[in-house]
Amino acid sequence: MFSHNTLTQKRILITGGGTGLGKEISRGLLQCGAEVYICGRRESVLQECCEELSADTGGKIHYRICDIRDPDSIEAMVDSIFQEGPLTGLINNAAANFIAPTKDLSPRGYQAIRSTVMDGSFYTVLSVGKRWIKQQIPGSIVSNLVTWVWTGSAFVVPSAMAKTAIDSMTKSLAVEWGRYGIRVNAVAPGPFPTEGAWDKLNPTGKSTGATDSESVPMRRYGKMPELANLMTFLQADGCEYLTGQTIAIDGGHHLAAPSTFASLADLNDDDWQEIRDSIKASAEKEKSQRSTG
Numbered sequence: 201m202f203s204h205n206t207l208t209q210k211r212i213l214i215t216g217g218g219t220g221l222g223k224e225i226s227r228g229l230l231q232c233g234a235e236v237y238i239c240g241r242r243e244s245v246l247q248e249c250c251e252e253l254s255a256d257t258g259g260k261i262h263y264r265i266c267d268i269r270d271p272d273s274i275e276a277m278v279d280s281i282f283q284e285g286p287l288t289g290l291i292n293n294a295a296a297n298f299i300a301p302t303k304d305l306s307p308r309g310y311q312a313i314r315s316t317v318m319d320g321s322f323y324t325v326l327s328v329g330k331r332w333i334k335q336q337i338p339g340s341i342v343s344n345l346v347t348w349v350w351t352g353s354a355f356v357v358p359s360a361m362a363k364t365a366i367d368s369m370t371k372s373l374a375v376e377w378g379r380y381g382i383r384v385n386a387v388a389p390g391p392f393p394t395e396g397a398w399d400k401l402n403p404t405g406k407s408t409g410a411t412d413s414e415s416v417p418m419r420r421y422g423k424m425p426e427l428a429n430l431m432t433f434l435q436a437d438g439c440e441y442l443t444g445q446t447i448a449i450d451g452g453h454h455l456a457a458p459s460t461f462a463s464l465a466d467l468n469d470d471d472w473q474e475i476r477d478s479i480k481a482s483a484e485k486e487k488s489q490r491s492t493g
């Protein structure tokens with residue numbers, strides 16, 4: 201779809217780029233000639249991703265260990281990247297999520313998700329954006345949201361709330377920063393199966409709804425290159441007049457089956473305990489690999 205030099209001269213930071221969608225978006229950007237920075241809390245995961253993608257694409261990819269819930273950690277990362285040269289693009293992709301009945305959420309459970317998705321995305325945008333403004337450099341910010349920004353979604357309320365806040369940031373900053381040549385857009389994917397999302401949203405196979413590809417009008421899940429292509433377009437030269445938009449890429453899913461987890465109202469307490477235990481096992485495995493956070 202794009203040539204190997206569509207993104208030559210572009211230097212793009214993608215948060216949470218070591219796994220899942222972030223990793224495959226990084227692959228797509230590298231294939232189009234961008235220099236890519238990824239970050240996350242697990243050094244071994246980031247290192248392995250860089251080795252794999254650089255061998256597969258021949259592109260330049262670097263990692264930084266960073267906890268985006270901590271603004272100081274973000275400042276240190278962005279500062280060290282700009283010392284090597286300014287970024288031209290930022291993709292807010294890192295996120296936290298788990299499925300749970302809202303009545304069972306503690307303040308800490310809510311904060312774990314809000315502080316990553318809403319605060320972490322905002323801190324990163326602020327850290328990069330203020331440098332672009334000061335150095336009079338144009339840039340492209342793209343946040344990876346979800347179609348719940350339009351539909352809401354039961355049983356993942358903190359995620360739906362926090363993603364919606366970033367949708368609002370997208371429209372607001374597009375206006376405030378347009379005069380600096382900074383574009384602010386977002387994408388809203390439907391289901392693109394990844395280990396990270398499925399472990400937290402359908403750990404036992406009981407979270408039906410969107411896990412069924414038949415509920416998508418296109419009768420399938422998204423393919424990674426499709427999402428990478430949209431991200432490449434939004435980071436490329438040639439669409440400078442496009443800003444303030446959140447673009448769905450979901451095979452029509454949210455128009456046909458808007459309430460992703462509505463059917464889960466029928467699960468009982470034992471089902472939810474089993475789901476919670478499975479999520480805990482997945483989170484503990486990830487935690488044991490963390491270098492920060």
Ligand SMILES: CCCCCCCCCCC/C=C/C(=O)SCCNC(=O)CCNC(=O)[C@H](O)C(C)(C)COP(=O)(O)OP(=O)(O)OC[C@H]1O[C@@H](n2cnc3c(N)ncnc32)[C@H](O)[C@@H]1OP(=O)(O)O
Nearest residue numbers: 295296297300306308309312390391396397401402410483
């Ligand atoms: C199959 C689904 C198909 C859906 C298709 C629709 C379209 C897809 C839409 C997808 C949209 C978005 C998806 C995503 O964002 S997926 C990203 C998944 N990846 C991650 O979450 C990675 C990061 N995750 C984490 O860091 C952790 O998993 C966690 C979020 C738990 C945070 O870890 P942290 O170390 O900060 O926190 P703790 O483990 O100490 O827990 C903090 C509090 O949270 C409570 N908690 C944890 N799990 C649950 C649960 N299952 N239910 C209720 N509460 C939970 C925990 O008890 C702590 O609170 P307390 O101290 O008060 O007990």
Ligand SMILES: NC(=O)C1=CN([C@@H]2O[C@H](COP(=O)(O)OP(=O)(O)OC[C@H]3O[C@@H](n4cnc5c(N)ncnc54)[C@H](OP(=O)(O)O)[C@@H]3O)[C@@H](O)[C@H]2O)C=CC1
Nearest residue numbers: 216219220221240241242267268294295391392394396397
């Ligand atoms: N998969 C899907 O179907 C959909 C996904 N999305 C969105 O796509 C994005 C990626 O999701 P997906 O790839 O599925 O899930 P993953 O779990 O694979 O990706 C989440 C990434 O975020 C990183 N991360 C989490 N917390 C932090 C933190 N505090 N600081 C730094 N990095 C952090 C994780 O790395 P580490 O743990 O090492 O820090 C991980 O690399 C998310 O924004 C998600 O909401 C949207 C719609 C659909």
